[in-house]
Amino acid sequence: MNDKKIIKKVSSSFVTMTELVLPNHTNQLGNLLGGQLMHWIDICAAISAAKHSQRVCVTASVDRIDFLHPIKLGNVVTLLSSVNRAFNTSVEVGVKVFAETPIDGKKFHSNTAYLTFVGIDKDNNPVKTFEIQPESEDEIRRYEQALERRQRRLKTRHVSN
Numbered sequence: 001m002n003d004k005k006i007i008k009k010v011s012s013s014f015v016t017m018t019e020l021v022l023p024n025h026t027n028q029l030g031n032l033l034g035g036q037l038m039h040w041i042d043i044c045a046a047i048s049a050a051k052h053s054q055r056v057c058v059t060a061s062v063d064r065i066d067f068l069h070p071i072k073l074g075n076v077v078t079l080l081s082s083v084n085r086a087f088n089t090s091v092e093v094g095v096k097v098f099a100e101t102p103i104d105g106k107k108f109h110s111n112t113a114y115l116t117f118v119g120i121d122k123d124n125n126p127v128k129t130f131e132i133q134p135e136s137e138d139e140i141r142r143y144e145q146a147l148e149r150r151q152r153r154l155k156t157r158h159v160s161n
């Protein structure tokens, strides 16, 4: 049996997703719908989780997301995600969202989101994931903060009967 421990880099979970805000993504004011942005965040983060865990991952939870600035029709939205920390069967993924006006190139940081994903097998059972080794200063900071967020999250976790 090959029981060599695999430790993965954060960079192997990097995802960049780019979307153009079209009329069917907006409300009556021409602002991007919050639910649409959450959908893109979920997809982007799910790909990062799957790249790290090398299996299908389901969303276990999404931390609070604040919408501080409207994103307008015609803006280009870029989402950057990576795994901040791997635990036992779960991983925390961080997603940074930027919006840009393509005509004048003005870009702003719109949101940051943290999501937890669990890798599952064909019977939907959680499976142990790979360890992760943060390298850069930012990766180490995110890795450390992810543990604090997990502890807060699990304290308020709702367990169904």
Ligand SMILES: CC(C)(COP(=O)(O)OP(=O)(O)OC[C@H]1O[C@@H](n2cnc3c(N)ncnc32)[C@H](O)[C@@H]1OP(=O)(O)O)[C@@H](O)C(=O)NCCC(=O)NCCS
Residues within 6 Å of the ligand: 058, 059, 060, 061, 087, 088, 089, 090, 091, 116, 118, 120, 124, 126, 153, 154, 157, 158
């Ligand atoms: C997420 C899911 C796989 C967890 O399964 P479970 O039987 O509760 O398993 P466990 O209690 O053993 O938890 C498994 C892992 O999930 C984590 N987890 C479970 N609920 C969590 C929550 N609300 N927030 C953060 N992490 C959570 C646990 O901490 C554990 O992580 P660890 O192994 O790294 O310590 C299961 O609840 C599920 O399938 N949910 C539906 C997922 C889905 O359909 N998502 C799409 C959104 S509708």
